[in-house]
Amino acid sequence: MRSLKEYQTVTNISGPLMMVEMVDEAKYAHIVDIELADGSIRHGQILQVERDKALVQVFEGTSGIDVERATVRFLGRPLELGVSRDLLGRVFSGLGAPKDDGPAIIPDKRLDINGRPINPFARDYPNEFIQTGISTIDGLNPLVRGQKLPIFSGAGLPHDKITAQLARQAAVLGKEEEFAVVFAAMGITFEAAQFFIDDLQQTGAIERAVMFVNLANDPAIERIATPRFALTAAEYLAFDLDMHVLVILNDMTNYCEALREISAARKEVPGRRGYPGYLYTDLATVYERAGRIKGKTGSITMVPVLTMPEDDKTHPVPDLTGYITEGQIILSRSLHRKAIAPPVDVLPSLSRLKDKGIGEGKTREDHADLYNQLYAAYAHGKEAQELATIMGEAALSDEDRKYMAFADRFEVRYIGQDYYENRTVEQTLDLGWELLSMFENVELKRIDVKLIEKYMPRFRSKKEPQVDEQNTADAGTAEGTE
């Protein structure tokens, strides 16, 4: 190993940033070690170099560093993670150091945590349906392998329970394959992290999990690196070891705040709400690492979690996330108050890749038409509900009242399930038909007639017999004659 030059030329320290002068061979984005007067070591990364000056961001914060005695070593490499199969079952800090009692990892190779962008031509289209056992996801917003589908949550909403449920239940139909869960915690509480770990332990899935944990009281700047460590591990597991990896990033809002802190310290021109103008690009370098690659078995499916300040979807963090990810699952406070769990707000939630992962041979032929119809009917019902709150239920037409009843039933039976209930996709689809059976066939405009004829009779027969559409029309004419 070549000897590293040491510098004691720290000049300015401000916020998380530190200026080192009279250095040579400082390279952009390389890392440094900072040795304090008491012998402790901190880590930093070069944000900018100008002639012999290097601007360094210190991950653990700058408190206690002084300009006189701090020694800086330029390591001449970017931030790296040593990877091997032994990553599985381990817990690391937000900077990739072992945090459990286990030994240090003996790496097969060391990887730059920034990774490299996947060539768009090398991507394979995500089209394998993942059954999560949650009706609102499987039925209405199907998740596919290689997708990035965030959960937009808010303070006090049960996103932790949902991510745990996803980690527990997600499986591809009819396949037994190697899977792994990579969990990156950024600024979440000890309780929330422990809940997730305990849950994995109970199901034994902990042996197939890798965790990078930066808790709320850990250094904030470290969070900038945490998701990148997690994704580097995920890429290794997926594309070198052929595993199907589910990555959970919780909570991206904290990540963005750390980014804002750095940006403010650098006195950059702020964008909306003080977040830097490059927030979109930065988030993209995290989210776009999900995917499948042609010729490789493994895949990375990503579920980032973010809390929307004030439940505001137009806040920069959810807004920019929504522009990058392939849909979003939004949680609803009003459903949560009604004790409907998991409280997925169906109407604004969306999975962009749904159409590729469902249908004959994947889930069932009626899936697409069915979710379109359920959506339309529920949207109509919600509108009627709103109208009723303004003008009273009496003002509603019979039709509106019917849709309103549907919306109520839909919320209780379809959206509502238990965090430990694992519904198969058939159960979810059948439930949809059952709920729709309160409408006449002619009202189900979004469903192909052939499908209605094939599936609906099973659910109609359970209820009181109904006249078919032709008779209804004739009955109408007959009445008119009288």
Next chain:
Amino acid sequence: MSETSKGKIVKVAGPVVVAEGMTGSRMYDVVRVGELKLIGEIVELKGDTASIQVYEETTGIGPGGPVADTEAPLSVELGPGLIESIYDGIQRPLDDLVEAEGSFMSRGSSMPGLSREKKWHFKPTVRQGAEVGPGDIIGQVDETTLVKHKIMIPPVIAGKLKSIKKGDFTVEDTVAVVEDGNGREHQIRLMQRWPVRNARQTQKRLAPNTVLVTGQRVIDAFFPIAKGGTACVPGPFGTGKTVVQHQLAKWVDADIVVYVGCGERGNEMTDVLTEFPKLKDPRSGEPLMKRSILIANTSNMPVAAREASVYTGITIAEYFRDMGYSVALMADSTSRWAEAMREISTRLEEMPAEEGYPAYLAARIASFYERAGRVQCLGNPQREGTLSIIGAVSPPGGDLSDSVVQATLHVVKVFWSLRGRLAYQRHFPAIDWLTSYSFYKQYLKDCFEDTEQGEEMERFTVEAMGLLEQEAELLEIVRLVGAEALSPKDRLALETTRSIREDFLHQNAFHKVDTYTSMTKQYELLKTVLHFHKEGLAAVDAGVDTAQIFKLAIREEIARAKYISESEMDKISEIRERITEQTKQLAGSAVS
């Protein structure tokens, strides 16, 4: 390309590198930065110091590294081999990069945009000895079954054709020699270069005069775009901007489609790549890929190349326009392009205007859209080409007062406003019929061979739009005083507009029949919906209760008419006959 090594790096800040010792370099010259030879472009000169925007990740670059000047501006290679290609923002072929470097992008790779090995069969169309000038077509290459690639004399070259050869050539081989007035010889090759930031020359600009048919009902019937026109699609996320763009790329009535995925999702590009070769062009029956060029600079690829990708795309589009083709360019999304400009501007420490965007944002956007148009192409034979631009805009929070949206609305002639409310109701395309507009509506009637049909269609769209306007007012009344307060005619109007919305405007992009609707079928469908309204009104006049009209069995047939395939179109007129039949029956029984 010659490279002179001269500069030395003094500063690195993200995608911007500053180098000194750059005397003699020109603005927008392409340079190679550092030992890795990263590709960059000079964006600022101060004395002998140059600021460079680097098209690749700058990790590991530091002061003291070399900078080499290629002494040429950022250019694209234009020639056979463009069609069916997929490029990154600076015209590196992504498919070849996968073969050479694997699934992940590496840095500093230089790969020519056009294959140097592939041979093309060149057929001359002019004889030796002919006088030729800039833009003249001297021959062609059958590039794909759909595209005859015209070989043109590059601008500034004129003179006598000294020789011209038929045969199989690579893009670098000489196919003809032109001797100019001074006796100098110019080699004409299948390939030429053009700097991306300059618009290609034309003889004359003309006003657009025909509709670019897209097969999307709400667009063609109500807010059509012209060949050579410009349109923008702003909307919050999840409202289907990309689906609209994809639908247009698939079905648009253009000879060439250039699709620029600028700072968007990687999986979306994969979607295009996997789907286009399978889809057939409704007019020629050939795979759509055979007329398409894709430029993919996804959001995680370097930001400076994203800035360039839009120019790369439009230059390629202009080149095909110059052959006399109608070309459509889709840019998804121009907001990401603007953000790339902002990021570079910030790193250059320029004084920001609104929201941190540079002060020249509006000017750049305007000059980009101005590169669209219908033109008289340069050179002989006389020909007309059109270039239409459809840009998606992704305003933060869907807020239309965003700088990029506003700057775009100043220049475009068609505005398709996407609404979150419609998307939640799963009404797609979520184009809001009350706020969208088009300046090209007057050309709609010319889409029909039968002038009478065209004029009728024009009347239908006016009538339907009138009803939709009325609907907004009526719904307001319903909200205030309840549905009972409406007269039977108003109730009928509400039912008709619902039918217009659900049975005409709503279109399922993923349904194999519904995804594309010809103009004639659009006419038939709209006529049917309005026929129901007309007959309904007659029945109301005859004293029939509206509830009975709404219950008619024919209504389901109207709802499903859009799924009737193009070849069975007479089934739609049969529906109209049954509408008349059934309403007459109602009216008859009401009178008795």
